[in-house]
Amino acid sequence: MAENTPLSLQDAAEEHERLSEYLKEQNRAYYQEDDPNISDAEYDALMLQLKELEAAYPDLVKADSPTQTVGAATSRGFGKVLHAVPMLSLDNAFDNADLREFEIRVKRFLGRPVDENVAFFSEPKIDGLSASLRYEKGVFVRGATRGDGREGEDITENLKTIEDIPKQLQGDSIPDVFEVRGEVYMAISDFQELNENQAKKDAKVFANPRNAAAGSLRQLDVKVTKSRKLKFFAYAWGEVAELPGQTQKEILDQFKAWGFQVNPYSKVCLNMEEAIEAYNQIEADRASLDYDIDGVVFKVNRLDWQDRLGFVSRSPRWAIAHKFPAEKAITKLLAIDIQVGRTGALTPVARLEPVNVGGVVVSNATLHNEEEIERKDVRIGDTVVIQRAGDVIPQIVEVQLDKREEGAEVFEFPKTCPVCGSHAVREKNPTTGKDDVVRRCTGGLVCKAQAVERLKHFISRNAFDIDGLGAKQVELFYNLEKIKTPVDIFRLEENDKKDLRKIKNLEGFGDKAVSNLFNAIDDRRSVDLDRFIFALGIRHIGQGNARLLAKNYLTIDALMKAFDAEQTDQGVAYTELLNIDGIGEAVADAVKEFFSEPQNRELLFDLMKEVTVIEFEAPDLESEVAGKTVVFTGSLELMTRAEAKAQAESLGAKVSGSVSAKTDYLVAGAKAGSKLKKAESLGVQTLTEQEWLDMITKD
Numbered sequence: 001m002a003e004n005t006p007l008s009l010q011d012a013a014e015e016h017e018r019l020s021e022y023l024k025e026q027n028r029a030y031y032q033e034d035d036p037n038i039s040d041a042e043y044d045a046l047m048l049q050l051k052e053l054e055a056a057y058p059d060l061v062k063a064d065s066p067t068q069t070v071g072a073a074t075s076r077g078f079g080k081v082l083h084a085v086p087m088l089s090l091d092n093a094f095d096n097a098d099l100r101e102f103e104i105r106v107k108r109f110l111g112r113p114v115d116e117n118v119a120f121f122s123e124p125k126i127d128g129l130s131a132s133l134r135y136e137k138g139v140f141v142r143g144a145t146r147g148d149g150r151e152g153e154d155i156t157e158n159l160k161t162i163e164d165i166p167k168q169l170q171g172d173s174i175p176d177v178f179e180v181r182g183e184v185y186m187a188i189s190d191f192q193e194l195n196e197n198q199a200k201k202d203a204k205v206f207a208n209p210r211n212a213a214a215g216s217l218r219q220l221d222v223k224v225t226k227s228r229k230l231k232f233f234a235y236a237w238g239e240v241a242e243l244p245g246q247t248q249k250e251i252l253d254q255f256k257a258w259g260f261q262v263n264p265y266s267k268v269c270l271n272m273e274e275a276i277e278a279y280n281q282i283e284a285d286r287a288s289l290d291y292d293i294d295g296v297v298f299k300v301n302r303l304d305w306q307d308r309l310g311f312v313s314r315s316p317r318w319a320i321a322h323k324f325p326a327e328k329a330i331t332k333l334l335a336i337d338i339q340v341g342r343t344g345a346l347t348p349v350a351r352l353e354p355v356n357v358g359g360v361v362v363s364n365a366t367l368h369n370e371e372e373i374e375r376k377d378v379r380i381g382d383t384v385v386i387q388r389a390g391d392v393i394p395q396i397v398e399v400q401l402d403k404r405e406e407g408a409e410v411f412e413f414p415k416t417c418p419v420c421g422s423h424a425v426r427e428k429n430p431t432t433g434k435d436d437v438v439r440r441c442t443g444g445l446v447c448k449a450q451a452v453e454r455l456k457h458f459i460s461r462n463a464f465d466i467d468g469l470g471a472k473q474v475e476l477f478y479n480l481e482k483i484k485t486p487v488d489i490f491r492l493e494e495n496d497k498k499d500l501r502k503i504k505n506l507e508g509f510g511d512k513a514v515s516n517l518f519n520a521i522d523d524r525r526s527v528d529l530d531r532f533i534f535a536l537g538i539r540h541i542g543q544g545n546a547r548l549l550a551k552n553y554l555t556i557d558a559l560m561k562a563f564d565a566e567q568t569d570q571g572v573a574y575t576e577l578l579n580i581d582g583i584g585e586a587v588a589d590a591v592k593e594f595f596s597e598p599q600n601r602e603l604l605f606d607l608m609k610e611v612t613v614i615e616f617e618a619p620d621l622e623s624e625v626a627g628k629t630v631v632f633t634g635s636l637e638l639m640t641r642a643e644a645k646a647q648a649e650s651l652g653a654k655v656s657g658s659v660s661a662k663t664d665y666l667v668a669g670a671k672a673g674s675k676l677k678k679a680e681s682l683g684v685q686t687l688t689e690q691e692w693l694d695m696i697t698k699d
């Protein structure tokens, strides 16, 4: 058995590299694209395999190995932490009357006379994410997110990167166990700086400090968390061996002494009237704070009373939050600009006469989409009410129709892309049959707003897959204006000769690397039809649909001709397309849009001068495996998963992800797990990779 044969160090290193890269890719698919392509069980099995390999060859462990970056995870992602004391939420008060009622409820519950003063502790409600930090004998041992309140995620390593969180409590008289709770947040200035840097790198820009804090904290790669400036205010506790005080104030003072930050606006108020004053003060100062707050929290100061009051469902009876109302202002809409996102979505942005909204000067607001403009009947020149809530991007709430000037025209949403001039369309949602709310540019490959993303797709592994030309290089060449469209890739060598900024002089390149790159590009001058179609990045055309199209049209000429005729031939090609089993309206619309866009056709003609698209070869139905259902499992060594699948399908086999009684063959790579067991129990024929290859290559 393979497991028992010790690997040579070199083999082990190669296996380690392969597994690590694969798992990293899966992490990306799961966390960044939210699009996992293997099951949790498969992921766990591979992770276990990697751990075993590292246990046998400890020299292979690197800081960025998936086994190290996942922290205490038992499964994919973070480990789970059960909160011994649940993390609750707060009831809301909407105005002062609600607060006074809360005061009366508290007194009634405690049996205190109505005219007696009950002291409340007021604290700003920080707009971040709550976390629970467990200290054992004063040492920070575990930190968790709130999760669903009962169970959170283990983010200890991430929390350790935050300066405000002491790794060791200061002073003596420290309880054996103490869970400090509070809010992780990002300062507004740090958020702005982060976004500026993100924009420069063409990376994700966050909508507000809260999202930035969340995105920074829940990172499998702790280095990312560390590079972001996060902060922490302590305001509550969970499981504790003993409480070092008798009031909320005393505990927070102790927190300070232990080395925590406690919000400076926190204070004792003798009664609710004083608490309301505290609220007004905090609200007045809100705009000058360098962090977002979304209200004020009031807590009964005495802990014995907190204890007696207890909880109703998910919130304490002894606390209430008064949220700030959204801040509004009135101004004039000067213009509506259309921005084109990296996926081609056209987003309208309102340009406003600058106006002060709760201390922030606002001159832009989002209008979301075309439908929103229609629904609110927003017209240029209108007087509008804008609102800035917790989120940083202000919104238009309504139009003051009585102030509309005569002759104000209905806003006509552009039907072409303002960046490249291609048609911009609203697709039909296949389930509801209604038009999508978002209008998108159809000039993916020619549109500057989308160019880099599309180029990255064009060269991705299942598309042109050019060695030495990855996402990083494409970005670099795009910025240097060496590659602006896919055609430029194939003219890179020729154009480099005429360009003064030679690639060989760029950092990371040399004569050898450049000649390798040009050779790799030349190697891809002939390409399979399905890869070619997939590379075009037509909406809804993933690998599967690209194959379907290839299978049905056989050549790129036939496909283009079909949609050329479409111009005169009133939908024949479209109907044919819809008749293909597995192609629905959304896909057909997208294909039609793509091929009837003149700029796309031009690009295709240019591309075809550079590359030869190989005619699709009909599956060999003579093959022994034609019509059979195959499942691949375990880690394949002789071929990649994608390759195995494509090859099997080209022979007319159906490739499935799970084993059932209908499965004809299970091809099991190394360390196959549950699928192999299942196949054996169902009596499905199992094959090694080699046996499978022998079978399909047999004459």
Ligand code: IVH
Pocket: 088, 089, 090, 123, 124, 125, 126, 127, 128, 129, 130, 146, 183, 235, 236, 297, 316, 319, 321
């Ligand atoms: S006390 C048992 N105090 O608000 C009471 N919460 O709506 C637990 N929050 O999940 C919460 N600032 O994320 C409390 N000074 C503060 C707070 C605060 C922000 C958040 C916290 C909690 C949510 C409840």
